[in-house]
Amino acid sequence: MSRIHRKGDIIVSGGKSICPGEVEDVLYTFPGIIEAIVIGVPDHHLGKAVKALVVMREGITVSGADIIKFCGEYLEEFKKPSSVQFCKKLPGTLPR
Numbered sequence: 001m002s003r004i005h006r007k008g009d010i011i012v013s014g015g016k017s018i019c020p021g022e023v024e025d026v027l028y029t030f031p032g033i034i035e036a037i038v039i040g041v042p043d044h045h046l047g048k049a050v051k052a053l054v055v056m057r058e059g060i061t062v063s064g065a066d067i068i069k070f071c072g073e074y075l076e077e078f079k080k081p082s083s084v085q086f087c088k089k090l091p092g093t094l095p096r
Contacts, residue, residue: 011040026074032060052081
């Protein structure tokens, strides 16, 4: 597991604060995820939405909806990702 720490990065979505690390911790418990980053992306209604970028173990096939549903079992609704992007490797620099 390769966890990137971004001290002080908070996603404000719909006026609520979300710590990316809390969401990433849940993502790392999903079977087959080997790397994960959570970022805030622009959202017309919420200001920012939670987006998960994940790298899956080779041979594992799941949908973004599967991952979002899994996160909903462990996180409050406003903290779970609204979208998931599958990557072969995570970017060295996070989008802002």
